[in-house]
Amino acid sequence: MDSEKRPATRESILRSADAHRAFVTKFRRDLHKHAEVAWTEFRTGSLVARDLLSLGGWDVKYGPQLYEKSLMMGMPSTQALRRHSERAIAQGGDKQIIDAMRGGYTGVVATLKTGDGNGPTVAFRVDIDANDLQEAFDSKHRPFREGFASVNDNADHACGHDCHTAIGLTAAHVLYENRDLLPSGTIKIIFQTGEEGGRGGQPMAAAGVADDADYFMAIHMALGDVGMGAISCSVSKQSNSIKSDVTFKGVPAHAGSRPDAGKNALLAAANTAINLYAITRHSGGNTRVNVGVLEAGVGRNVIPPNAFMKIEVRGETRELMNFMQERAEHIVEGAATMYNVEYSITKAGETVSAPMDPEMVDLVAETAGQIPEVKTVIRQRQGTGGGEDCTFFMLRVQERGGKATIANIGTVGPAVGHNSYYDVNEDSLVTGVKLISLVALNALSRGRVR
Amino acid sequence: MDSEKRPATRESILRSADAHRAFVTKFRRDLHKHAEVAWTEFRTGSLVARDLLSLGGWDVKYGPQLYEKSLMMGMPSTQALRRHSERAIAQGGDKQIIDAMRGGYTGVVATLKTGDGNGPTVAFRVDIDANDLQEAFDSKHRPFREGFASVNDNADHACGHDCHTAIGLTAAHVLYENRDLLPSGTIKIIFQTGEEGGRGGQPMAAAGVADDADYFMAIHMALGDVGMGAISCSVSKQSNSIKSDVTFKGVPAHAGSRPDAGKNALLAAANTAINLYAITRHSGGNTRVNVGVLEAGVGRNVIPPNAFMKIEVRGETRELMNFMQERAEHIVEGAATMYNVEYSITKAGETVSAPMDPEMVDLVAETAGQIPEVKTVIRQRQGTGGGEDCTFFMLRVQERGGKATIANIGTVGPAVGHNSYYDVNEDSLVTGVKLISLVALNALSRGRVR
Amino acid sequence: MDSEKRPATRESILRSADAHRAFVTKFRRDLHKHAEVAWTEFRTGSLVARDLLSLGGWDVKYGPQLYEKSLMMGMPSTQALRRHSERAIAQGGDKQIIDAMRGGYTGVVATLKTGDGNGPTVAFRVDIDANDLQEAFDSKHRPFREGFASVNDNADHACGHDCHTAIGLTAAHVLYENRDLLPSGTIKIIFQTGEEGGRGGQPMAAAGVADDADYFMAIHMALGDVGMGAISCSVSKQSNSIKSDVTFKGVPAHAGSRPDAGKNALLAAANTAINLYAITRHSGGNTRVNVGVLEAGVGRNVIPPNAFMKIEVRGETRELMNFMQERAEHIVEGAATMYNVEYSITKAGETVSAPMDPEMVDLVAETAGQIPEVKTVIRQRQGTGGGEDCTFFMLRVQERGGKATIANIGTVGPAVGHNSYYDVNEDSLVTGVKLISLVALNALSRGRVR
């Protein structure tokens, strides 16, 4: 692109974005009200796809082609999927598109060719799923007060993915409106399912949807340390984690009259729990382990024939994570042997860490400086040990020579992520729209890197 | 009573009982279809009371006066009680009587004076609650096939209390019809709530409802070792048990970023579980301990702030039971100290053992021999370690000089008690009616024992 | 035997026994002072054998021929055996006999033929080993005060086997002196090694040393419930037990700098310990489990690479004992799997229960009544759950048609068995001599039973 034209294009994009302030807010609130958890984002995905299709210029893909099926973990039962898709239709989802998403294929990938289409590819990832959480029904909570608290039980956008989705969709509008001003190349927006629990990123990345990216940026709203009017251009210390469901299966028996006829699954689980936390610290770096949920037994006077546990292990590196998982598997097997019960370990999710590319961090930092309301540009935010699965895309992009990072859009709110009182300052939505749109402009201007 | 008149009276009673065959069966099936668990037997209790009131001769008592309130354990929440009483009314319960039973006072005590009322008192106990169990909806299961499987979720008469209630009520009819033939005295039928979990017997006994009994008999249907056409006149080895609910309360924290900020209630529970089973065997006799249910945690990546356990201890004697409970309490306290979490131990039920009085066993044995279809009379059935709380009545009666036992009415069925396929041969219902009615006759004939 | 001669023979035997009062006491004290634990009774065994040989009439056997080698459990190391045999020689043991006992074959079997040798065989078992215990060096303790406390470290006759040995040897003198008065037959006295820990009985029984017995009696001193001047003719409820040594072998590592390089054997042992006690109670009867000793680790800052445990399981029946052992083995294996360490389980001893034959109980009861100082004859003593391994002989005898029992000789003392202050009233020694000698007379008089 003729670099002289760039300031004008930038101005045009910023104006477009400002003009969509009402749109992005309204769409975000609509998603918030109809929150959908991992693999069940039928309404969300179908509305995103329908809106993009209605624009005309974007190529819109959804359905099984976007997923490597063998890596889709933690999928609800067929009945549960059906119930959720029916609810989605009842709540205004697009029936035809939802039919194509059957089986939990609720993600969307939108692609826009600009100029002659030759040039670099810049890809963005926004995640669309809600948390397994009951939102606060409390007049102190703005979403409740203003009527957009989630009407769906145990589904609450308490991690800002409603914002991400709305930002991504709105940026698609802005870029479409400015398509003739942009340098040649390809812009891609990935609406990813199931980030919570680390479930959607891996199968979509493995299907290759971001493989052609020269530039890749994932976005996330940030409370607390980043702050309103600030953008962080990378995050340190993403966590590597494996999430597993563990079951033990024993034999029930009357605890008074025939306890010896039972095989006690609860005791296998209890021993597993304690010994998991007792896995040795590692000289190679930080590790974590948690048994988040344990449920066992059927009745007070029955030797418990069943136990179920949700566990996770983390490591500062993938090696440490694997060390923890291997030890965990020994413990589960040993506890089952102790009580002569059967066991299973099913992977329910995974997150990995990925490096942040300095070139991409530079590009985001430069872009952030071009957004009028952004007062602070942070090159690197200190991570808090949480996991992200956009890293699966990043690693694929980086293996192929592309450059990737995660940007955080500062905002403020009354409660931390994954809390039922989570909310954001919606002024930051437009900032997010500008960030994606201008990064697209600047990336296409830089040319291919591979 | 003139002993010459007794054979004629006996014949009259037997005829009356046979005439109520359809009644007892129909009432049992109605109760089976509308099974109600401990403390929520609003429909059951109110229909029993209404029917007895309609007869005219029986004095009918219900409501708080029948209970020592401080001993009512394992009571559902006020909301749950309200929901159940509304359901009871919707299913045909008597609204006015149910209003008087509010708070879970669902038992009924009926008293009939015969002759001049001078003479001994004979009391019977039948229990009226169902199990916390989902009945089998399976065409192999007769109650389902014939349309009287329980329509209430997680409430299933899988221990025969529907039979006991129907037998008790029908015996009231039979005795009423023959009231003028009976010797002078008092007949009492106690319709007891909440036998499951050992909850209703203790507070009703403590309120004194059986204190005036010279003779006391509880009945129970018996599958398996007793057999159709047999009656057992006593049961050995009733279990002494204490049932408790244990909770631990900690502090949640993100398991990746701030695990040290949490206080782990799950680990307190897991340590409790293992160490409860590890309580030492006792040289004084058999003991038991069980953790029937353990539920802990809120999410995979959250340090678990909560845990709940249903436990029970048993002992061959009350001393052994108390030894187990005392050790259990140490373990719960110690585990809470280990993880710096709060704890509570709430008694949810209790059963005790009571001796069977030979005089009462003789009386039942003699009576059983007078029932034409009874081919076998067993003086003492070997108990299976299960608990009963009619023993609370028995101990009160015995302390005051009365004589008590538990009679088992043999029947056959496809599955053991507390199984979702439990059923009985309904021919045994009339046998039960005869047993109660004739024991009343024979007891009144014997005169006072105290 | 001519039954007329029997009273005279009895009188002669009683006189002989009384004449050995000083001998039995002195020999008991000599053994007490030089206590030797299981498999190391070199001095004890060799002095018994030498004395018997010196009498001339007894056939005396010792050495490997008396043992089924594959069943000799819990044997000390070769070095330890050598050290003990050298100490035995230094303390006055017979070097030549000790040489033949090398390898721990320290038992002795003495046989006396009477008359023409045709007739029944009556066998007696006395055990000769001491406890692994440090005797009290305290002037309150008579053996210390009177100079016969054990001079051998961690070896203390605190279970009366010094008495049993002395009684057995003295009875051999008495019987030898009266050999011409006795009916025809065979008298056998088995001086058994290693009763403590259940080690010597099984291999000696399996070698067939008691197989020809028509009558078999083991003796034991009894404190407490039996009492001075009383003899009990049988014991109920012998325990069935398996004793095992468990080891775990891991990998050491510096606990500060490389904890992850270690494999923690201590944690495998700790998990084993808790879960062993948590093995379910059994509806079939009493069981026991104990971890008597646990030793693990090498230094405070080293991940523990080693652990050693002494465990035992017991059952009211052999089936229950085997149930416990099978569960215990699962737990050890599971704990090793948990911590990825190696393990071994080595049987260190076993005791079994055996029935008491009424015919033999009768014979002992009759005999006890013939001893002037015996004022009380108890047919059956209530056992205390302790184990005995004379039962291995009893079961062999009974399988072949012989009759067997255990007799207890009442005495009094200041402390219970296995206590470092254990002592007896030595007047009961002569009573024991009389019991064996007269049972021999009466058994030979009765004739063969098989």
Next chain:
Amino acid sequence: MDSEKRPATRESILRSADAHRAFVTKFRRDLHKHAEVAWTEFRTGSLVARDLLSLGGWDVKYGPQLYEKSLMMGMPSTQALRRHSERAIAQGGDKQIIDAMRGGYTGVVATLKTGDGNGPTVAFRVDIDANDLQEAFDSKHRPFREGFASVNDNADHACGHDCHTAIGLTAAHVLYENRDLLPSGTIKIIFQTGEEGGRGGQPMAAAGVADDADYFMAIHMALGDVGMGAISCSVSKQSNSIKSDVTFKGVPAHAGSRPDAGKNALLAAANTAINLYAITRHSGGNTRVNVGVLEAGVGRNVIPPNAFMKIEVRGETRELMNFMQERAEHIVEGAATMYNVEYSITKAGETVSAPMDPEMVDLVAETAGQIPEVKTVIRQRQGTGGGEDCTFFMLRVQERGGKATIANIGTVGPAVGHNSYYDVNEDSLVTGVKLISLVALNALSRGRVR
């Protein structure tokens, strides 16, 4: 000091040091052969004091005045101290000095005033105790082959403290010989007891023996990463650790006949062990925990009445160490409550981390460069997570404005520290003597810093 004279002084010192090569080697070997563990260094301390006193110029202090008594942890029993002091005398220790060291006060502090005594104070710390370890008696092991392996059981200089002591004493000779060439000031050499287990540094530091130091240097031999001919001028990441001895006291009982009469200390210990390792990881940094030794029980068939554990916790910071210790104490208390046993937690040692002052690192680096045989100067060695208690002196010095560091003297040997085959290349001893002597020269030349 006139800086022109310094090179000449340096040369003189280097010559003196080289002249003491045989002395330092011989003294090191003598100490190695008579190794003494913490608080029992009677021979070592008395020979150091006697030799220093014989020089004349050094002020020599020993005995209780050097210790804050309340902080002397892990002290052997009075009997053990007596036995060790008698052995020390028998092995050539100075009886009179040893008498003054009675009670374990075995350290020595030597002070030399130079010039007019005005000027800075430079202090050195050498530690004098051996490891609780049996030295290898193996001809592969040079100390054994050459006749200077430790003759004292379970006492082995496997951490080089024999070298440190010999270097310190030899440097005292060298400095004394050159006293007239040195600038005015004070030189202090602290011969510290009980570094192993973190026991001697804290009470000597608290007694103020290093409080007046402007400059402070501790020395340690270094194998492995440092290398022969190299000196490291500081060490990163010293560990903060608390070492504790934990005991549980229960009640014994026969495990077969009266298990319920016992209180099981072994189970309290086993629960403690597992749950100590299960203390949560901390978001604030690295932590460690270890149960290095667990010993419990008295006999296979006795409910274990006793348990003993050696534990330690570590933290990257003192806050983390205290977090671990506080949690550990909760666990011990909770486990004792569980089994109704008594417990005690006794602090057995402590190490802390201290910063390395850049000024002192510079001084050591400059000095190291002046030693001809030193080819490599390392500013900072990566620590391995081990602990040191010279840091207690460092923190006192730093609080008062002084500058402190730890220097490592590279050497080579066949085995790592705390291994029974540990040995050093004795050429490095003279290098150590030069380092101390020249650091003294250079420090005095720099003048006071506070």
